[in-house]
Amino acid sequence: MQRQILLLAACCIGLSTAVAADKVGPAPNGITLPAGYKDWRVISVSSRTDNNTMRVILGNDVAIAAAREGRINPWPNGAILGKVVWKSDKDKHWEKAVVPGNLVHAEFMTKDSKKYASTGGWGYARWLGLDQKPYGKDANFANECVACHTPVKGQDWVYTRPARFP
């Protein structure tokens, strides 16, 4: 009985903190949340001291193959990069360690040099918080993304460089 209560509790926690991907609305430019992105493999990690965040950068199969083979300038069509971003928090047990706190958002860049030609060949989308609210009032939100990515136009608009794995 205790086990059943525990399972029920675990189930309720799941329901209250996450929304199924197919229930999440599209971004204002029509891009939908990539299914199964939480199972994608790692390209890199990064943190920012200007807004106290840390993140993991994931890739779909096309992006992972490109990252491992060094085909990233340009990235191939079909590549999707996903960033999951958390507020940085202190580790309770290691004073000088920084760990993920609250989730900020998950954001994606989808490469399609024709379809997204007006935004540098990448389709941008972002979903805020655990309830994954689509970011942006209308499709023009992507101009904000492009502006921020302009310093890395020379590396196909992508900040992330694949981390070196053994």
Next chain:
Amino acid sequence: MQRQILLLAACCIGLSTAVAADKVGPAPNGITLPAGYKDWRVISVSSRTDNNTMRVILGNDVAIAAAREGRINPWPNGAILGKVVWKSDKDKHWEKAVVPGNLVHAEFMTKDSKKYASTGGWGYARWLGLDQKPYGKDANFANECVACHTPVKGQDWVYTRPARFP
């Protein structure tokens, strides 16, 4: 021809910076490098300001299921946690961003409450650098790991708490 030279160059770079998992020697306690760990899914990320490093924490299928279902105190037998650790570096294009620099090591905790009873139910192993040199002079190296993990004995000897995903 130019394309062939480029492919050959890419191949040589691959050979010079990574060693195939089956060519990597075991840790002094006999633990072997988990095959395919670079394809494992993400449990969390962390960084340390005391030694200027950042890392991703990956899990095998048993660990990922446990992390997602909240079965982490204790973690189930068969769970393996992998940490890939890099020196922290500055992003060239975003002054306040921190990104992975040189690889430091990949290290693992394997849960087997009987086999590794003498080290808290976890088998420890670490491989240094891109050439994945096993860490430790002899099997006693694990005492060092246990000492460092003693502050988190109450959470089954594991520092990492699964990051909140949407």
